[in-house]
Amino acid sequence: MLGKNLIRIRELNAQDITDILDQAEAFMSILDRDIKKVPTLRGKVIVNLFFEPSTRTRTSFELAGKILSADVVNISKSTSSAVKGESFKDTALTIKSLGADMIIVRDSHTGVPELLSRYGPFKVINAGDGSGEHPTQALLDMFTIRRRKGAIEGLDVSIVGDIAHSRVARSNIYALTKLGARVNLVAPPTLIPRFVESLGVNVYHRLEDIYDKTDVLYLLRIQREREKASMFPSLREYATLYGVSQKKLANFDREVLVMHPGPINRGVEISADVADSVSSLIEEQVRNGVVVRMAILFLMARKGD
Amino acid sequence: MLGKNLIRIRELNAQDITDILDQAEAFMSILDRDIKKVPTLRGKVIVNLFFEPSTRTRTSFELAGKILSADVVNISKSTSSAVKGESFKDTALTIKSLGADMIIVRDSHTGVPELLSRYGPFKVINAGDGSGEHPTQALLDMFTIRRRKGAIEGLDVSIVGDIAHSRVARSNIYALTKLGARVNLVAPPTLIPRFVESLGVNVYHRLEDIYDKTDVLYLLRIQREREKASMFPSLREYATLYGVSQKKLANFDREVLVMHPGPINRGVEISADVADSVSSLIEEQVRNGVVVRMAILFLMARKGD
Amino acid sequence: MLGKNLIRIRELNAQDITDILDQAEAFMSILDRDIKKVPTLRGKVIVNLFFEPSTRTRTSFELAGKILSADVVNISKSTSSAVKGESFKDTALTIKSLGADMIIVRDSHTGVPELLSRYGPFKVINAGDGSGEHPTQALLDMFTIRRRKGAIEGLDVSIVGDIAHSRVARSNIYALTKLGARVNLVAPPTLIPRFVESLGVNVYHRLEDIYDKTDVLYLLRIQREREKASMFPSLREYATLYGVSQKKLANFDREVLVMHPGPINRGVEISADVADSVSSLIEEQVRNGVVVRMAILFLMARKGD
Numbered sequence: 069m070l071g072k073n074l075i076r077i078r079e080l081n082a083q084d085i086t087d088i089l090d091q092a093e094a095f096m097s098i099l100d101r102d103i104k105k106v107p108t109l110r111g112k113v114i115v116n117l118f119f120e121p122s123t124r125t126r127t128s129f130e131l132a133g134k135i136l137s138a139d140v141v142n143i144s145k146s147t148s149s150a151v152k153g154e155s156f157k158d159t160a161l162t163i164k165s166l167g168a169d170m171i172i173v174r175d176s177h178t179g180v181p182e183l184l185s186r187y188g189p190f191k192v193i194n195a196g197d198g199s200g201e202h203p204t205q206a207l208l209d210m211f212t213i214r215r216r217k218g219a220i221e222g223l224d225v226s227i228v229g230d231i232a233h234s235r236v237a238r239s240n241i242y243a244l245t246k247l248g249a250r251v252n253l254v255a256p257p258t259l260i261p262r263f264v265e266s267l268g269v270n271v272y273h274r275l276e277d278i279y280d281k282t283d284v285l286y287l288l289r290i291q292r293e294r295e296k297a298s299m300f301p302s303l304r305e306y307a308t309l310y311g312v313s314q315k316k317l318a319n320f321d322r323e324v325l326v327m328h329p330g331p332i333n334r335g336v337e338i339s340a341d342v343a344d345s346v347s348s349l350i351e352e353q354v355r356n357g358v359v360v361r362m363a364i365l366f367l368m369a370r371k372g373d
Numbered sequence: 374m375l376g377k378n379l380i381r382i383r384e385l386n387a388q389d390i391t392d393i394l395d396q397a398e399a400f401m402s403i404l405d406r407d408i409k410k411v412p413t414l415r416g417k418v419i420v421n422l423f424f425e426p427s428t429r430t431r432t433s434f435e436l437a438g439k440i441l442s443a444d445v446v447n448i449s450k451s452t453s454s455a456v457k458g459e460s461f462k463d464t465a466l467t468i469k470s471l472g473a474d475m476i477i478v479r480d481s482h483t484g485v486p487e488l489l490s491r492y493g494p495f496k497v498i499n500a501g502d503g504s505g506e507h508p509t510q511a512l513l514d515m516f517t518i519r520r521r522k523g524a525i526e527g528l529d530v531s532i533v534g535d536i537a538h539s540r541v542a543r544s545n546i547y548a549l550t551k552l553g554a555r556v557n558l559v560a561p562p563t564l565i566p567r568f569v570e571s572l573g574v575n576v577y578h579r580l581e582d583i584y585d586k587t588d589v590l591y592l593l594r595i596q597r598e599r600e601k602a603s604m605f606p607s608l609r610e611y612a613t614l615y616g617v618s619q620k621k622l623a624n625f626d627r628e629v630l631v632m633h634p635g636p637i638n639r640g641v642e643i644s645a646d647v648a649d650s651v652s653s654l655i656e657e658q659v660r661n662g663v664v665v666r667m668a669i670l671f672l673m674a675r676k677g678d
Numbered sequence: 679m680l681g682k683n684l685i686r687i688r689e690l691n692a693q694d695i696t697d698i699l700d701q702a703e704a705f706m707s708i709l710d711r712d713i714k715k716v717p718t719l720r721g722k723v724i725v726n727l728f729f730e731p732s733t734r735t736r737t738s739f740e741l742a743g744k745i746l747s748a749d750v751v752n753i754s755k756s757t758s759s760a761v762k763g764e765s766f767k768d769t770a771l772t773i774k775s776l777g778a779d780m781i782i783v784r785d786s787h788t789g790v791p792e793l794l795s796r797y798g799p800f801k802v803i804n805a806g807d808g809s810g811e812h813p814t815q816a817l818l819d820m821f822t823i824r825r826r827k828g829a830i831e832g833l834d835v836s837i838v839g840d841i842a843h844s845r846v847a848r849s850n851i852y853a854l855t856k857l858g859a860r861v862n863l864v865a866p867p868t869l870i871p872r873f874v875e876s877l878g879v880n881v882y883h884r885l886e887d888i889y890d891k892t893d894v895l896y897l898l899r900i901q902r903e904r905e906k907a908s909m910f911p912s913l914r915e916y917a918t919l920y921g922v923s924q925k926k927l928a929n930f931d932r933e934v935l936v937m938h939p940g941p942i943n944r945g946v947e948i949s950a951d952v953a954d955s956v957s958s959l960i961e962e963q964v965r966n967g968v969v970v971r972m973a974i975l976f977l978m979a980r981k982g983d
Binding site: 110111112113115139141143154155158159161162163164165166167 | 709711712713714715733734737738740741744745940941942944953960961962963964965967968
Binding site: 407408436439635636648657662663 | 720723753773774775776
């Protein structure tokens with residue numbers, strides 16, 4: 069059952085996930101209204117605690133909170149007491165004492181949301197922790213696939229890219245397998261984490277291996293830093309082998325939907341013609357992010373009250 | 374007619390401008406109330422997308438939006454995904470998908486608001502683009518002059534300073550000439566754009582040339598960077614030749630009103646005694662900026678609904 | 679009497695301070711409600727003008743304003759026109775003209791809030807100026823002590839640390855002596871300001887000197903920059919001589935309450951076991967900060983209307 073915090077998809081079951089998606093579906097009509105505002109979370113304090121830069125996730129949560137009439141306060145690294153060397157524990161205790169009802173946290177270190185949650189009574193939502201998880205991304209992805217395909221169960225979903233360092237991949241693998249999809253991972257061996265097969269996924273190293281087993285193609289952002297770390301020969305070679313263009317899409321035996329968590333590298337993992345095509349769900353993912361986050365804030369605000 | 378976007382004064386006609394000024398006049402009473410808040414834009418999402426630093430314009434729009442009860446979200450360069458190398462197009466698509474109704478954009482590159490507007494359905498307001506235009510500045514300037522002088526038509530307005538690089542000058546030249554003012558430009562030849570006479574303005578190179586033809590003296594901020602580029606010998610010489618002091622004001626044959634878009638360089642283009650005198654409309658310009666931007670947001674929110 | 683601005687505790691009398699604490703007490707029940715929101719300051723514009731980084735004070739004011747339904751706008755150094763070299767006076771005039779009802783200001787230069795207040799009609803609250811004062815910190819400290827001890831009068835309060843450079847110490851010395859507490863200062867001679875005894879406080883140089891005269895122990899953050907300036911031999915020696923641990927607390931002849939304005943340096947001026955103990959009021963100070971600032975905003979908004 070969805071608990072007090074939302075830190076990892078790993079801890080949810082299929083019903084928890086479905087409950088969130090159903091709630092998001094119920095909220096969809098709010099966004100179509102002329103006045104996008106409901107009083108649901110009036111008088112609640114939400115703190116956006118972002119220690120890594122982010123446009124889409126931070127703004128998505130800020131809007132979700134404001135549409136629900138919550139008071140949203142942004143704290144980013146550059147303006148915070150972290151620059152004075154305050155310990156993480158003391159930052160957490162301070163935000164608690166300031167009266168935050170919910171904290172949305174992003175940090176480059178895995179485990180920070182979990183650590184933060186120990187200082188509650190506030191509720192914690194993980195907005196991405198190091199190479200840990202990014203559960204709200206996976207939930208909006210499930211919502212996006214379900215809206216397009218009717219259901220997740222039985223689908224073939226292929227995730228391509230730097231699986232080893234991707235919190236998005238991790239959360240999506242958990243969500244997809246829990247909901248009954250078959251998951252394929254495609255990447256050079258250096259970008260596949262060890263023992264990943266134990267999660268019930270199939271591992272491939274060439275794009276052509278999944279031409280006959282893909283309904284949804286989920287492309288991951290390739291971090292330019294990995295090139296320097298010699299995890300693949302060059303961005304150009306990566307693009308040639310794993311980048312997806314319309315020409316390569318034509319090789320798939322079904323009509324494939326293309327997803328990406330953003331921000332995209334045009335011409336690297338995804339060609340411009342694919343990003344801008346009708347096959348791409350990238351904009352839909354962003355749009356659904358707001359309503360899915362509204363659902364999460366709403367369901368969690370009721371927990372433990 | 375005022376269209377879906379507000380990108381250039383050049384595209385407006387005199388009636389469009391007058392409609393905005395009239396609406397601003399109607400809103401003036403809101404700012405005198407004890408409770409400066411009306412529900413006009415409740416449930417609308419306004420994104421302040423500022424890729425250049427700004428106090429007055431960003432805050433002015435933020436307040437205008439909040440007084441009208443809109444939800445205002447700030448995105449600045451330092452916290453955005455631009456630091457991850459996301460393309461402008463993808464930033465635009467992301468903000469669209471997040472559900473922005475209106476985007477206020479400032480960028481150091483000319484043409485960015487136009488480019489952004491292609492990704493609508495959101496509406497775009499140009500808050501300054503490179504050496505392009507700064508239409509809301511010109512509109513608040515027209516409002517300020519009209520309040521003081523009753524009308525723009527028939528006035529002699531002299532703009533002094535770095536015309537060549539000033540988006541404020543450009544927008545004001547369009548607005549003033551459309552509304553029937555006579556416009557004089559005064560600057561060293563290096564700071565006058567070529568072919569500017571085709572806009573129906575008079576060009577002078579010495580301050581004394583306009584002593585007998587000025588009701589309103591509009592001073593432009595001199596960018597210290599231009600000194601390095603050798604566009605004038607030195608700030609000191611610029612101040613001597615083009616800087617306006619009370620002593621020089623006494624040489625004009627009428628009582629001159631002094632305007633400046635800010636931030637001012639005291640002692641360079643404007644002396645402290647002029648900036649702080651009753652001739653100066655600088656504070657009035659800032660004050661009127663809020664109500665003019667309220668009018669713009671209000672009128673545009675109704676367009677295409 | 680509490681005037682139009684709140685710049686220095688020095689200018690308040692005991693009744694002013696008591697009025698603020700009583701108002702804060704009356705507001706306490708709002709924070710216990712499910713919906714923490716009252717319409718008291720609806721339509722008022724509060725500008726948070728922070729030229730030094732701050733989590734707790736900036737967020738505390740932002741929340742206090744939002745709970746009272748004010749519109750709160752944040753302006754920090756990095757995004758402001760200060761980067762363009764605008765003078766302080768012109769920044770002040772701009773914010774005035776934008777329509778701010780109240781400005782909360784923090785700056786590294788002593789006297790900035792006073793200077794700012796000359797450009798009113800807005801009201802100014804000092805959120806910390808250089809080595810001047812930090813009046814809202816002292817007020818929340820008085821509130822915290824009064825809640826725990828019933829009254830301030832007759833208490834023995836010992837302030838330990840860098841008194842010479844601490845605006846928190848200065849404001850607390852004024853507040854405590856005005857309310858009838860006996861104040862002891864403890865620090866190495868280099869960190870005690872000259873002539874401080876004229877404020878009616880006792881000065882000591884060793885922690886053991888106050889073992890028999892302390893109800894409340896107020897520890898100050900030691901600035902690591904002072905070490906470089908050779909004001910004490912080393913952080914380690916400072917911690918040994920003036921740092922407070924549970925072991926040292928046992929030497930006091932009464933049960934001592936420990937306070938700190940934050941952010942704390944664990945292991946320097948305060949040991950982790952003390953910071954996390956029941957003797958510590960640190961979290962309570964932060965919590966009370968919101969309600970005390972609500973009281974200040976509320977009382978000042980009524981002044982001069």
